[in-house]
Structures are given as C-alpha cells and as structure tokens.
C-alpha cells in the first residue's frame with residue numbers, strides 16, 4: 214500500500230532520514246517505534262506531505278501510495294486519501310457536525326440529508342456517535358479530551374481516506390480513552406491502512422500487525438510485531454526493547 218524507497222530527508226543541513234526502504238501493507242496496522250528524534254514523525258509526515266509546510270526541507274528517494282508517487286500528486290487530493298490524526302486533539306472551533314463536514318464540504322456541495330448521513334457514519338466509525346448524538350450542534354471543543362480525539366478521527370474518516378496516519382494519538386489521553394482509540398485502530402484497519410507512531414511499546418504489541426524500529430534516522434528492523442518483540446534480529450532493536458537505551 215505504501216512503498217518507501219531509499220527515502221532521505223534533510224531539514225536544512227541536518228539529515229533526519231537516511232535512506233529508508235519500507236513496505237507498509239494494506240489494511241493492517243503498522244507501528245513506528247524508536248527513541249525520541251529518530252525520525253518516526255518525519256517519515257509519517259512525509260507520507261501525506263505535511264513536510265511541505267516546513268521551510269528548508271529537501272528529500273530524495275520515493276514514497277508511493279497505491280502505486281502513486283506522493284510528491285507528484287496534488288497535495289490536497291493526497292491529504293484526502295491519506296488522513297492524519299495528531300498527538301493533541303485539535304477540533305476546529307466549530308460545532309461537532311461542522312467539524313465532521315469540514316472536509317466533505319471543501320470537496321463538493323453536501324445536501325442536508327447527505328450531511329446527516331456522513332456525520333452519523335463517521336461518528337459511528339469513530340465509536341463516538343452515542344456519546345454526542347444529542348449535541349451535534351454544540352462546539353467540538355466542549356467535550357472531553359478523549360472524545361475530542363475520537364472527533365478528530367471521525368473528521369479524518371469523513372472524507373473516506375484509504376490511509377490513516379496517527380502520530381502518538383493516545384499520548385495525551387487517559388487509559389480508558391486510550392483503550393477506545395486502540396480498539397478503533399483495530400476496527401479501522403479492516404478497511405483502511407493505519408500507520409501509528411507510538412512511544413508505548415505495549416500499545417504496539419496490542420494494535421500493530423507489523424512494527425518498524427527506527428534509530429538515528431535509519432530503519433533498523435521491520436517485521437511482524439510478535440516476531441520483532443520476541444525475536445529481534447538486530448542487536449539495537451533488542452537493546453531498545455529491553456530498555457537499554459532510549
């Protein structure tokens with residue numbers, strides 16, 4: 214689904230990614246793990262060209278999603294197909310309904326009936342509908358942090374992305390909300406490809422089919438999560454997993 218080939222990225226003179234080659238399979242959850250600053254978020258953000266917003270960024274190599282070179286794609290179309298959820302919930306200062314319909318309305322005219330359907334489906338897919346169905350016209354900022362994060366996931370789902378990129382999506386959440394978002398990742402991956410950056414190794418073992426371990430801008434090792442955790446092939450992976458650094 215996502216094919217990364219010898220991808221290198223520099224912020225000015227600093228090389229943050231040093232030739233990453235990785236295949237992310239379709240309709241699975243892939244976790245990126247590794248110590249702070251090793252380039253996980255940089256690679257995630259390159260996948261939907263969020264890196265375009267940073268001045269002085271240069272890259273080489275390629276990233277293709279479903280066979281299409283992301284850097285040759287229209288960035289707005291790309292970000293519809295490849296949604297993103299961030300560490301801190303960031304609902305727009307709009308009603309819950311208008312948060313969900315923000316993306317679809319930028320693409321086309323949405324009738325009231327169609328809008329209602331998109332709102333309900335997206336909120337159901339994000340496991341939030343029952344909790345907010347009576348307050349759809351209230352502000353998206355007026356719900357709990359965990360609900361806000363699921364609202365942001367619903368907002369990302371409203372444009373029906375093929376890929377959902379999640380950058381430490383539970384690090385600001387309590388354990389119950391974390392559990393809900395993890396269940397969500399598993400159910401979303403039935404129809405979508407999910408890539409999640411996480412510092413929580415238990416989370417990787419709970420949700421990810423495959424895990425990729427990064428260190429100092431390199432991909433050290435990637436494989437089925439169970440195998441990577443139980444039988445890492447590289448010494449650096451083993452040392453990281455056993456807490457010897459990072």
Ligand SMILES: Nc1ncnc2c1ncn2[C@@H]1O[C@H](COP(=O)(O)OP(=O)(O)OP(=O)(O)O)[C@@H](O)[C@H]1O
Pocket residue numbers: 224227229247248249250251252253254255256267
């Ligand atoms: N906008 C930027 N300008 C300059 N350097 C940056 C920028 N963003 C990230 N970097 C640097 O690139 C490297 C990789 O950062 P990145 O955020 O991708 O790491 P990470 O593995 O996601 O870290 P964390 O787990 O702490 O979020 C780091 O050394 C970081 O300081």
